[in-house]
Ligand code: ARG
């Protein structure tokens with residue numbers, strides 16, 4: 001905890017360090033109470049540094065035992081120990097420094113650096129966790145070759161892992177000693193260590209050049225039957241990166257370890273990825289289809305980092321999106337190739353429009369390349385990750401598949417082994433394609449979501465369509481008067497027969513024929529389409545071609561037409577969502593009615609066996625409450641909840657028979673497999689069940705029977721959720737009790753049980769959340785459990801979180817204060833819903849703001865919480 005007000009760090013202040021570390025040799029002696037760390041650093045002075053420059057190392061929560069510089073033990077005066085730093089004097093042009101420190105992994109509840117999780121030790125060093133292991137130049141531009149020795153009790157720790165290759169392994173006198181050597185230079189944030197009594201599942205992979213790689217997944221003994229899918233996803237990822245990017249794996253061994261206590265999803269440490277167990281472990285009985293898809297995506301994401309992140313890394317943390325945005329783009333393309341590309345695009349657009357647009361419109365808004373931060377952990381955001389991926393995706397649209405690949409080849413070849421900036425990435429794209437992307441770079445520096453306004457005029461005599469697009473980007477904290485951005489508008493003109501018209505447009509230079517993309521680069525531009533024989537319907541921003549908000553009045557009939565006929569699947573969905581959104585808004589005004597012709601369209605979709613079931617499921621899913629909120633000027637969460645429920649009920653009742661029939665049609669007797677066709681069918685089947693339950697008593701009976709007979713978690717969970725949402729409290733209570741009894745020994749399933757309840761509009765009342773927090777299944781030290789209860793409550797049970805007396809906000813603020821001391825990263829993340837107070841109706845807004853002020857007045861705030869709260873109150 002800090003004494004002084006935390007201060008911001010600025011990108012403009014970036015300077016190279018005065019020393020480099022060529023070689024790092026670490027020795028860990030794991031003892032019951034503490035761990036002794038010896039670091040041997042081979043230092044080389046930076047050519048740009050002054051003669052005799054001091055060496056400034058970062059360190060946090062370390063006990064310094066000794067310092068030896070070039071064989072001489074240093075005494076007070078030869079070094080200076082700060083709160084979070086160590087300054088060493090007398091370092092030569094080349095010197096060797098030995099540092100001994102003592103650390104306390106069992107007391108480390110922040111889960112950064114080296115910590116204990118159950119019976120095992122593990123590390124999390126990104127972004128600045130390595131400084132909790134030893135004093136170091138803990139910054140990504142310092143890349144070093146690492147050798148790691150680990151010494152631990154042989155009985156408790158048969159498995160001792162670190163990065164690279166195992167070069168020594170022995171047991172003597174009850175002590176297990178190993179040495180790992182990583183031939184690749186890397187920044188300290190990619191260092192990893194694991195110790196435990198773990199089981200391993202092994203496989204092999206032959207790379208495109210014929211090298212053999214051993215693949216291993218390490219888990220606690222009870223989880224050994226949950227490793228198959230991750231191994232399979234890993235092999236598919238390795239093949240895909242070879243085929244699509246020409247990138248091969250570069251060590252003889254690749255390891256994954258599953259850990260229960262983990263702040264984030266997973267971490268791409270060189271050769272030794274560490275995963276939150278919820279993002280890697282699965283078997284049919286315990287994991288839902290959604291969990292399988294998440295595992296596939298995250299295994300791929302971490303594997304892809306081996307090139308986009310590890311081989312080419314970030315110069316400083318302002319460049320975080322260099323690796324994260326690019327890698328999310330890569331994993332999204334991988335998932336699109338493995339499953340339905342359209343459904344994946346819909347899911348990603350949903351996240352952008354709900355979570356990212358909200359961040360971009362709130363107090364924590366920041367550009368994809370931020371200018372400053374107080375705590376870097378607060379910048380692992382949807383803007384850095386998902387908007388960053390969208391920006392890379394726009395480059396892909398602008399350059400085309402082949403041009404993009406030329407650019408990525410040049411980027412990897414030119415910068416292999418270096419720590420670089422986002423602009424080095426763009427430069428490689430420019431150089432490989434001979435294009436000027438100056439204007440495009442604004443996407444990296446301007447925060448906020450651009451709004452594009454559309455006007456079109458059709459001239460029947462001239463057979464011309466004039467399309468005028470204007471763009472503006474709202475002010476965000478610290479940024480006003482933004483410049484126009486380069487917005488790729490993928491589009492089609494649709495004739496009355498539902499087919500796309502052939503497009504000829506002026507200016508031709510603003511049009512890319514092959515990708516059907518129009519380039520909007522100015523504040524206002526008019527495009528003239530000629531040879532347009534009939535008044536077309538416009539399908540704009542196909543495939544969600546840019547992360548913008550679109551203002552375009554289209555009639556309900558036009559939307560219904562697009563929903564049925566657009567050749568672009570994403571825009572079929574988008575048209576449907578706009579329609580559904582308009583109904584929810586109408587219901588808020590008290591005038592919603594389901595028109596018969598609309599009912600007919602929905603009925604046809606449900607019966608159409610030529611469509612991908614997962615796509616139909618997306619088409620018939622209502623926009624979430626958060627989605628509706630993001631498209632409202634002033635947010636009244638209780639009114640949104642009631643209106644959405646009314647629309648849902650109307651659809652459920654008027655199509656009850658169709659939902660029942662669709663459900664019956666999709667029943668299957670095939671044994672469960674987590675493969676695309678089955679998952680797609682289940683998603684529509686279970687959506688149909690959810691509606692059917694709301695529309696008739698027979699549906700409820702069917703849900704109970706599905707719950708009882710299910711042999712897989714997807715169907716069991718979907719039935720449970722349907723029953724919980726049915727409003728039949730007695731039935732819900734019985735199944736929930738039954739479920740807990742069946743699964744109380746499986747932590748990951750228990751977490752699902754917690755979140756179904758905490759996130760439910762039927763159950764998630766404040767008093768009930770308090771009971772869950774007191775339940776034996778809950779544990780404040782485990783981030784997954786905190787997310788399952790408090791995250792689900794504050795982000796999903798919106799009608800309870802926004803209770804009129806502010807009790808929901810108070811509950812969350814109390815939790816933030818409690819976690820502020822033990823795990824600041826998680827505390828700061830939990831705060832997000834409270835940062836949205838300005839958008840709420842006045843009565844709620846005041847109550848929420850008061851809770852932020854209460855947190856602010858609390859004495860010792862962590863940097864993490866301080867940054868979010870103070871920025872939210874400005
Ligand atoms: N690099 C990790 C990933 O794959 C995330 C690390 C998060 N670390 C943190 N301190 N927030 O995305």
Ligand code: ZN
Pocket residue numbers: 301305323324327
């Ligand atoms: Zn990542």
